Amino acid sequence: MIMFDPHIHMNARTTDDYQAMRQAGIIAVLEPAFWPGQTRTHVGSVEDYFLMLLGWERFRASQFGIHHFCALGLNPKEANNGPLAEGVMALLPRYLAKDSVLALGEIGYDDQTADEDRLLAAQLEMAKGLGLPALVHTPHRDKVRGTRRTLDLVREVGLPDHLVLIDHNTEETLPLVLDRGCWAGHSIYPDTKMDEARMTALVKQYGAERIIVNSAADWGVSDPLKVPKTAAVMAASGIAATDIQRIVWDNPLAFFRQSGRLEGVVLEQPPMVDQRRLHQGNSVLRGQVPQVEAEKVA
Ligand SMILES: [Zn+2]
Numbered sequence: 001m002i003m004f005d006p007h008i009h010m011n012a013r014t015t016d017d018y019q020a021m022r023q024a025g026i027i028a029v030l031e032p033a034f035w036p037g038q039t040r041t042h043v044g045s046v047e048d049y050f051l052m053l054l055g056w057e058r059f060r061a062s063q064f065g066i067h068h069f070c071a072l073g074l075n076p077k078e079a080n081n082g083p084l085a086e087g088v089m090a091l092l093p094r095y096l097a098k099d100s101v102l103a104l105g106e107i108g109y110d111d112q113t114a115d116e117d118r119l120l121a122a123q124l125e126m127a128k129g130l131g132l133p134a135l136v137h138t139p140h141r142d143k144v145r146g147t148r149r150t151l152d153l154v155r156e157v158g159l160p161d162h163l164v165l166i167d168h169n170t171e172e173t174l175p176l177v178l179d180r181g182c183w184a185g186h187s188i189y190p191d192t193k194m195d196e197a198r199m200t201a202l203v204k205q206y207g208a209e210r211i212i213v214n215s216a217a218d219w220g221v222s223d224p225l226k227v228p229k230t231a232a233v234m235a236a237s238g239i240a241a242t243d244i245q246r247i248v249w250d251n252p253l254a255f256f257r258q259s260g261r262l263e264g265v266v267l268e269q270p271p272m273v274d275q276r277r278l279h280q281g282n283s284v285l286r287g288q289v290p291q292v293e294a295e296k297v298a
Pocket of ligand 1: 216218
């Protein structure tokens with residue numbers, strides 16, 4: 001079974017992770033822009049981070065046979081940092097035009113402040129203007145209120161519901177999101193929030209339509225193999241293979257195809273590994289023998 005992890009911060013992960021993910025069937029990832037764990041002090045740090053997601057990280061994924069796309073946006077954590085936030089908002093239009101950017105994200109609420117309200121609305125407006133999907137995370141604190149507020153703001157701005165993926169859902173927020181017609185993401189974490197068994201129970205209750213799972217793996221305690229692990233638990237519990245395939249491949253693909261930037265891109269075929277390749281003169285290898293997949297002869 002081929003899989004798509006539609007929310008993972010690969011720049012915080014190792015090459016071992018890329019290898020294990022590819023081996024487990026993950027052939028496509030989407031990396032939303034994130035914050036680095038401590039406050040950025042210059043907008044230039046964000047710009048270089050965007051450039052890295054578009055360049056080096058995409059190259060690194062290709063070196064292990066994985067398609068890499070990204071979502072760019074002002075991170076909710078940074079929306080309350082005045083000058084930095086304004087600087088990122090000014091950068092966004094230029095970077096959102098790039099081919100491998102399939103959405104605005106991850107955007108959303110953190111502390112649910114007035115600044116967050118204003119900047120989230122402005123980014124949803126940008127998504128609407130560009131016809132791009134939006135990947136919106138729900139806050140860790142006061143989640144149900146934050147989810148309702150997010151859904152109301154989407155309606156207020158007039159971004160069509162089908163262009164919105166609300167992420168980090170729980171048993172409490174999922175029905176709200178599905179009722180509105182948005183897509184529902186679930187981040188499967190080790191020992192907290194949502195796990196494989198609870199996710200399986202949700203699929204049994206709600207079905208597979210507009211349901212998406214991801215690892216949300218980053219520099220914190222997380223597991224980049226949570227998508228295949230969840231698929232395995234679903235299969236063992238009797239969920240049909242077609243439904244699982246829908247959740248781990250068809251749905252994320254259908255959601256991000258709405259960007260219009262995957263026309264003619266055959267994602268089912270993983271990129272051919274050629275570790276002799278370089279990016280700006282740099283390799284992922286440290287003197288090892290490059291792996292090169294043989295061209296398929298028709
Ligand atoms: Zn994230």
